[in-house]
Amino acid sequence: MSRKLLPLSITAAFMGGTALADVPNVAVDIAPVHSLVARVMEGVGTPDLIISPGASPHEYNLRPSEAAALQDANLVFWMGEGLTPWMEGAVETLADGATVTTLLETDGTILLDFRENALFEAHDHDDHDDHGHDEHAEDKDHEDHSDEHDHDDHAKHDDHDNHAETKGHDDEHAHDDHDSHDDHDDHDHEDHADHEGHDDHDGHAHGDHDPHAWLSPENANTWLNVIAAQLSAADPDNAGTYFANAAAAREEMAALSAEIAETLEPVRGGSFIVFHDAYQYFENAFDFPASGAISIGDASDPSPARIAEIQARIKDEGVKCVLAEPQFNPGIVEVVMDGADANTAVIDPLGSDLEPGAALYSQVIRNMAQTLADCL
Template structure:
């Protein structure tokens, strides 16, 4: 049973649905929040737990964000590999809520961590991705958290997209990088899959609005497809050019748009790279005639300057979390366009 007082009692214009029928929903990061907002559009709005620009790792929730979890009927989160700190608050604050870990849902493509500073040229059919978590139907494990046992090895991945304290990490930081790369929202096919998952969960919670959730999900998938087509066209001149990213957060975007990343200054957890790794990346920039070295707004630009020094490579800024974008139903297509424009426009 959904918690009482879930929303205002007013009827929504044109839908005939009452806000009181719509479950209260929370989402962890802005890309997930955007997808949930798209499915709920016209019916309600989810609450965002980690605000744009904040670190998904080690984030200290404000009282309003903790309250959003405490009052939620449904929580959508990417999963423990990205935000291991969120597991305890979910257990404590959202104990009665249905919790959906998107990385564990059926149909999600999950890629393994990459270790090296330089990436091998890849045919995507050999990417090593785990096709779909075939044993999961997206519903069975979330309430009891049985599936969380698989993530114990990820608790040491301290700063996946986190931006505080990276300077304290040395290259030999002892992290175990086996397992899932959590940046799975950057693959458009995953986002489209999750729209269906979100619609199914909301429909189960709120059967009276099931048709609206399904219609919103279908419209959202079409918007993503249209955005992918336009971004792909814009990226065509860049597609064969090797480039370097600041931290290894983009292999899903590379796969989705058939891009040719040559390496990363830092690992996927964005820990401070060792001098040997920086030297290896500098060599790659020279040897491969790298077109661009991408920085990120949350990280030290000095490392990018070091890699660029004495080369003819260009530079631009990528932000996998879309910190400057407006949260809401159109966030995800805007994120794809923002990333595509940054890559295509790098000089």
């Protein structure tokens, strides 16, 4: 007896209750945000990651598959121009007609002023609520920053310079041309090969505020609902799944924050210095301020005078830990550490070595906390 085959869209509707053909195409800029979107879409679909893990968000040449993902997108989620200034033009030209969500501009997002003096002011680690630095307006207390939401984007970027050995997107991304991802010398997409006007890393060419807002779990919580709402508007048939996933992810985020607080508690009060000032959202979320940063700008090496200042601070304050990043020159940290009695470790705010997907965000935060605790 012959049997008539159902159309693909109807067949999909009987598989897990989801009509896969109707699921929107979603493109996301960086891996931690991609992870949040992937978590909300679990059981329904998979978003595309635009910036390869480990690559610099600030300056990036789109591969053909990534440009295609933007062109095909119904929804785009990105941090904003403060982190990826080049992507604004890409979104406007390639994702024309897509619904674009700029997370740094969404209601409820905590935004912190960028600390102009990346040496920071000396912290009283026993009393984080009373730093007493009223005369340094640009270095306000971390707690004050968390209460103010009058901020916009900043040019401070995770400038992870050409982490050439970045792995291609995982199988979730389903692009036919992923075989070409290893060829980093062939990124010649005509619309994005140039980055004129984005060379001023030390200046605040893209705003006066820190764009590394994904390092706040509270922001992640806010964005989970934003993501679910946008997906539901585009795909109302799966709205229940999106909001249920977002609610479950918020519970997971609360558990993660409690876990991180427990991890950091034994070393609370320990002083540490970071390579560049990208971590104040994490510091603020867990009341664990850094003593300073080696580099003022993402793209420039610190001057000999600045290295001398950092070396003096390490000795004067008894800094216990100096944190490097996998994408920056390790030799600079070695120079800073010359003669210092402190530990070093590598911290990664983007999860360069992690598999992209729903679990990545929590693992990034967990790894950062554990790295800091071990170093201290």
